[in-house]
Amino acid sequence: MGPRGVGSDDIVLLRDIIDLTRSGQHRPGRNTVFELLDRLERLIGSDWINFQDCHVGPRWWRTWVQFTSHGESGWVCGDELVEIDSAPELEVLKRYWWQLDCSLVDRTGRPCVSSSCASLGGRGWAEHPANVEYLRGIDELLLAYPHGGSGGSLRILAGRDEGGPFAERERVLMELLLPHLQPLLADSLAEEVGPTRPPVREQVPPTARQREILHLVAAGMSNRQVGRQLGLSENTVRKHLENVYARIDVQSRTEAVAWLRDLEAAAG
Incomplete structure (x- = not known):
């Protein structure tokens, strides 16, 4: 055994x-x-x-x-x-x-x-x-x-x-x-x-600011914490994230973070 x-x-x-x-x-x-x-x-x-x-x-x-x-x-x-x-x-x-x-x-x-x-x-x-x-x-x-x-x-x-x-x-x-x-x-x-497999909708790369926000989200920060870090309101952070989701064709924070990880892994 x-x-x-x-x-x-x-x-x-x-x-x-x-x-x-x-x-x-x-x-x-x-x-x-x-x-x-x-x-x-x-x-x-x-x-x-x-x-x-x-x-x-x-x-x-x-x-x-x-x-x-x-x-x-x-x-x-x-x-x-x-x-x-x-x-x-x-x-x-x-x-x-x-x-x-x-x-x-x-x-x-x-x-x-x-x-x-x-x-x-x-x-x-x-x-x-x-x-x-x-x-x-x-x-x-x-x-x-x-x-x-x-x-x-x-x-x-x-x-x-x-x-x-x-x-x-x-x-x-x-x-x-x-x-x-x-x-x-x-x-x-x-x-x-x-x-x-159905084709994936074409993705539009996020802006530099949106990518900066995504990195902070990936680090585990809430919208409020991201706003404090960058001097933005919580509502502005939420709007940036909604725009990111639309650009990269995802539906949630988890999917957006996974997309960012995959992108950076592919870039080496």
């Missing part, structure tokens, strides 16, 4: 999964991702699991989804833009999105592994409005990577509808896989939907 409940059978399956992700071993695409999801489902004992290319704004989700659920495989390919106002059942998820682990990758801009029960406690998740009113599950386990800039992410989301929540064992296994899965997921997505 390995550390924290990870056994020899788990190690064998981990190696199989890592082999699957190695360049040249398998051609990227939906069939390979189905293999990956099937093995992950067995490894962590989930009732369902899916892969999502997700872009989240304050009022909408855009996803390209590939999934397996209870042993059945399916594929949804294309632009699924879900307007929150046209989907009332999502209102509760919209209300709590930025407080829950589902937005952790969006908030931090870093790869992550998290579970709802580990974050909120078993009772806290069982009684949380997002679970009671919409998700209705025992637990969810998320592995996610930032992708594509402006709040985009690649996600593997697994759930349990009955039994106990995901334990430390399952979180450790997913953390061990975190450094390995992103290239396969990104390449498979490009293989399947790259040519059909």
Whole structure:
């Protein structure tokens, strides 16, 4: 038995999964991702699991989804833009999105592994409005990577509808896989939907002042703190940010900060 409940059978399956992700071993695409999801489902004992290319704004989700659920495989390919106002059942998820682990990758801009029960406690998740009113599950386990800039992410989301929540064992296994899965997921997505992805609206670079404000926002400052730093009113800072969002085609502070990080990383 390995550390924290990870056994020899788990190690064998981990190696199989890592082999699957190695360049040249398998051609990227939906069939390979189905293999990956099937093995992950067995490894962590989930009732369902899916892969999502997700872009989240304050009022909408855009996803390209590939999934397996209870042993059945399916594929949804294309632009699924879900307007929150046209989907009332999502209102509760919209209300709590930025407080829950589902937005952790969006908030931090870093790869992550998290579970709802580990974050909120078993009772806290069982009684949380997002679970009671919409998700209705025992637990969810998320592995996610930032992708594509402006709040985009690649996600593997697994759930349990009955039994106990995901334990430390399952979180450790997913953390061990975190450094390995992103290239396969990104390449498979490009293989399947790259040519059909809707074009991004042309972006207009922010002004020097707007970029200065973005840097302070990225440092964690509120609008009031930014205003004090630059000698501007809080309302002026808010207007500058609204103009930035329109210029770079994002919907929130988080997306704007992610855009800035991507821009500076690309510039070296």
